[in-house]
Amino acid sequence: xxxxxxxxxxxxxxxxxxxxxxxxxxxxxxxxxxxxxxxxxxxxxxxxxxxxxxxxxxxxxxxxxxxxxxxxxxxxxxxxxxxxxxxxxxxxxxxxxxxxxxxxxxxxxxxxxxxxxxxxxxxxxxxxxxxxxxxxxxxxxxxxxxxxxxxxxxxxxxxxxxxxxxxxxxxxxxxxxxxxxxxxxxxxxxxxxxxxxxxxxxxxxxxxxxxxxxxxxxxxxxxxxxxxxxxxxxxxxxxxxxxxxxxxxxxxxxxxxxxxxxxxxxxxxxxxxxxxxxxxxxxxxxxxxxxxxxxxxxxxxxxxxxxxxxxxxxxxxxxxxxxxxxxxxxxxxxxxxxxxxxxxxxxxxxxxxxxxxxxxxxxxxxxxxxxxxxxxxxxxxxxxxxxxxxxxxxxxxxxxxxxxxxxxxxxxxxxxxxxxxxxxxxx
Ligand SMILES: NC(=O)C1=CN([C@@H]2O[C@H](COP(=O)(O)OP(=O)(O)OC[C@H]3O[C@@H](n4cnc5c(N)ncnc54)[C@H](OP(=O)(O)O)[C@@H]3O)[C@@H](O)[C@H]2O)C=CC1
Ligand SMILES: N[C@@H](CC=O)C(=O)O
Ligand code: NA
Numbered sequence: 001x002x003x004x005x006x007x008x009x010x011x012x013x014x015x016x017x018x019x020x021x022x023x024x025x026x027x028x029x030x031x032x033x034x035x036x037x038x039x040x041x042x043x044x045x046x047x048x049x050x051x052x053x054x055x056x057x058x059x060x061x062x063x064x065x066x067x068x069x070x071x072x073x074x075x076x077x078x079x080x081x082x083x084x085x086x087x088x089x090x091x092x093x094x095x096x097x098x099x100x101x102x103x104x105x106x107x108x109x110x111x112x113x114x115x116x117x118x119x120x121x122x123x124x125x126x127x128x129x130x131x132x133x134x135x136x137x138x139x140x141x142x143x144x145x146x147x148x149x150x151x152x153x154x155x156x157x158x159x160x161x162x163x164x165x166x167x168x169x170x171x172x173x174x175x176x177x178x179x180x181x182x183x184x185x186x187x188x189x190x191x192x193x194x195x196x197x198x199x200x201x202x203x204x205x206x207x208x209x210x211x212x213x214x215x216x217x218x219x220x221x222x223x224x225x226x227x228x229x230x231x232x233x234x235x236x237x238x239x240x241x242x243x244x245x246x247x248x249x250x251x252x253x254x255x256x257x258x259x260x261x262x263x264x265x266x267x268x269x270x271x272x273x274x275x276x277x278x279x280x281x282x283x284x285x286x287x288x289x290x291x292x293x294x295x296x297x298x299x300x301x302x303x304x305x306x307x308x309x310x311x312x313x314x315x316x317x318x319x320x321x322x323x324x325x326x327x328x329x330x331x332x333x334x335x336x337x338x339x340x341x342x343x344x345x346x347x348x349x350x351x352x353x354x355x356x357x358x359x360x361x362x363x364x365x366x367x368x369x370x371x372x373x374x375x376x377x378x379x380x381x382x383x384x385x386x387x388x389x390x391x392x393x394x395x396x397x398x399x400x401x402x403x404x405x406x407x408x409x410x411x412x413x414x415x416x417x418x419x420x421x422x423x424x425x426x427x
Contacts, residue, residue, distance in 0.1 A: 003036040004317050007066035007097075009043045009088060010078035011050050011059075013186035014102055014129065017306030018076060019053055029310075033317045041066050043079075067091055074316050076309060077101040080190060086110055093117045093125065098325055100312040102129035102305060105194070108203035112216055115328045122326035124319055126312035131204045132157050132281040134304025135297040136311060141211040141285065142330060148287035150212040154250035157204040159279035159300030160188040160195040161227045161247045166277040169235065169244070175227075187279045187300035198226035198247060198262045205249040205260055212251065212285070214334035215258050221338065222260040230264050233381070234351050234420050237392045238266050241377060243349075244274040248425070257339030259400075266349045266394075266424040273425070341400035347376070348395045348403060351420040352410075356389040364391070364416055367409045371402050394424060 008015055022029065022037050029037055041058040043066055044050055050059055058065065063084075066075055075092050077085055077099060085106050089099050099118070101107065107114070107127045118125035128138050132155075141150070156162050160182045167178035179196065182188045194200040202224040206217045227247055238245050248265035251258060267274040272294055276282045281299025286292050298304035319325040354360040368374065374396045381390040398406070403421065410418045 001030065001034070001036055003038050004073055004320065005038055005040040005069075005071045006313065007041050007043070007069065007072040007075040008039055008078065009063070009066070009075065009085075010080070011042050011044050011053060012078065012190075013302045014305045014309065015042070015076075015078040016053070017302030018078070018309050021303065021306045021310050025310075029314065033314050034321070035317055037313065037317070040072055041069060063088055067095055067097075072097060073320060074098045074100065074313060076313065077103060078309070080105070082106055082109060086114075089114060089125075090117060093121050093123050096121050096123055098124040098316045098320070099126075100309055100316065101125075101127050102309060103127070104130040104200065104203040104207060108206040108219070111207065111210065115330075119326060119328055124316045124325045124327075124329075126315060126329050127207075128312050129305045129308035131207050132283055132295075132297070133159060133299040133301065134307055135281055135283060135295050135299065136308060137283050137295050138207070138211055138329070139311070140295065141208075145212075145285065145287055145290075148289045150253075150285060150287050152250070152252040152286040153205075153208045153212045153283060154248060154252070155283035156246055156273060156276050156281050157208075157249050157283065157299065158195055158198075158201040158247055159281060159298070160192060161198075161201070162276065162281065162299065163187055163279045164196075165227060165235075165246065168232075169239075170277070182279070185279070186302055196226050196228040198224040201247060201249045201262045205251055205262055208249075208283070209251045209258065209260055211330050211332065213253065213258055214332035215336035217258075217260060217336055221336070223263065224261070225263040227264060229420075231351070231420065233390065234349075234392075234422070237351065237379070237381065237390075238349065241266075241349075241379070241392065241394065242269055243267060243424070244269055245422070246273055246276070248273065248423075252339075254339040255343045257337045257343070259339035259344045261423070264420075264422050266422055268425065268427055271425055271427055341404070344400045345397040347424040347426065348398055349420070349422045349424050350393040350395065350418060352391045352393065352416055352418055353388050354391065354416045356383055356387055360389070360415060361391070363413055367406065367413060368395075370409065371405045373398050373402055373406065
């Protein structure tokens with residue numbers, strides 16, 4: 001049986017998972033693709049750390065040993081980050097090597113440009129693992145939603161933050177303790193800043209929007225808020241109002257425009273997304289014809305992510321065998337038109353503090369009336385800080401324009417402080 005030789009860049013959490021899967025599942029892989037897979041060369045920074053990786057023929061720090069090896073037909077990039085991953089992938093594609101990557105930072109920032117380079121060189125560039133780790137969501141959108149009009153894609157797309165929120169909620173761990181454990185378990189990025197600030201989820205929403213709507217967004221086109229500013233008070237207040245706070249990414253078509261955001265969001269406790277815990281992710285895709293569909297699975301971790309990488313590798317091998325390499329992973333293209341802020345409407349949870357003296361609530365309700373907003377729930381929490389009242393409000397639907405005006409007026413009303421304004425999902 002012929003062997004397909006692979007090169008690999010990076011041998012961390014995901015890279016080790018890929019080696020383990022190739023080693024453990026060789027019979028199944030041979031049966032499915034009719035070829036042996038052999039990882040010939042792996043590029044790392046610290047070879048001394050990886051001497052036990054049994055199946056590797058060659059471990060090196062020199063990228064050129066993969067780039068210039070004519071036997072290697074597919075290269076898997078698992079080093080992460082933009083540089084040097086971008087330059088490496090560009091050189092590999094120019095050398096007519098097919099590429100698989102799990103790198104959402106890179107694909108969200110330069111995906112269309114790299115896809116064009118792959119196309120010019122008749123090569124495959126696939127990146128199923130870049131969104132929601134082990135959930136086969138990109139290929140599902142390409143294949144199974146090919147003819148339906150997708151109206152909305154939303155969900156929990158970062159495993160680390162969902163793990164942290166679950167431990168804080170259910171086990172009452174401190175934020176730092178939960179983050180440290182997520183790092184030890186290999187869920188977090190090498191630098192977890194992008195996880196906790198929501199940027200990692202934002203990258204995934206850019207890729208999902210490209211697949212769902214054909215729209216090419218940039219990270220600055222929409223608002224991203226992470227869990228690093230989330231307050232324990234709001235988590236418990238939301239719970240007492242019947243909600244769980246989750247980091248939700250959402251991309252929705254509204255009156256012909258697209259609205260995208262990533263932010264802590266109040267999810268009703270009986271909503272499917274409220275039940276997604278630990279490092280698990282869930283992506284809800286709403287099609288005009290099919291309605292709501294939900295895809296659930298591990299969003300991070302070595303073996304689950306490796307499974308997505310292997311699905312790309314086996315697809316690329318099939319293309320090599322059939323001579324069909326070089327078709328873009330996603331071919332849907334359309335112009336990105338941002339949604340009109342007057343048309344984007346959601347209920348909001350507002351977390352306020354104000355001096356505990358008469359007249360303050362009246363001041364607040366006057367501002368709400370002035371922007372023509374109303375609320376469905378309002379609670380004043382027991383006062384812990386002397387002289388300060390904590391007030392939590394669930395509004396009826398507010399447009400983005402009303403929300404911006406509310407924030408402006410509350411800033412001017414200097415005695416009332418708006419500590420958080422989070423979207424509320426409806427069932
Ligand atoms: N971990 C997860 O659950 C998931 C990760 N991803 C993505 O997969 C990719 C890999 O992640 P993960 O495995 O967690 O990362 P790790 O930090 O665990 O591993 C990174 C590997 O890349 C190597 N490396 C880093 N920089 C270079 C360089 N310049 N040249 C050569 N080798 C380099 C490191 O070498 P050395 O070991 O010698 O230091 C290490 O082996 C990232 O893009 C990540 O976002 C996607 C989905 C889930
Ligand atoms: N750090 C990421 C890994 C997968 O993409 C996450 O926690 O989701
Ligand atoms: Na995936």
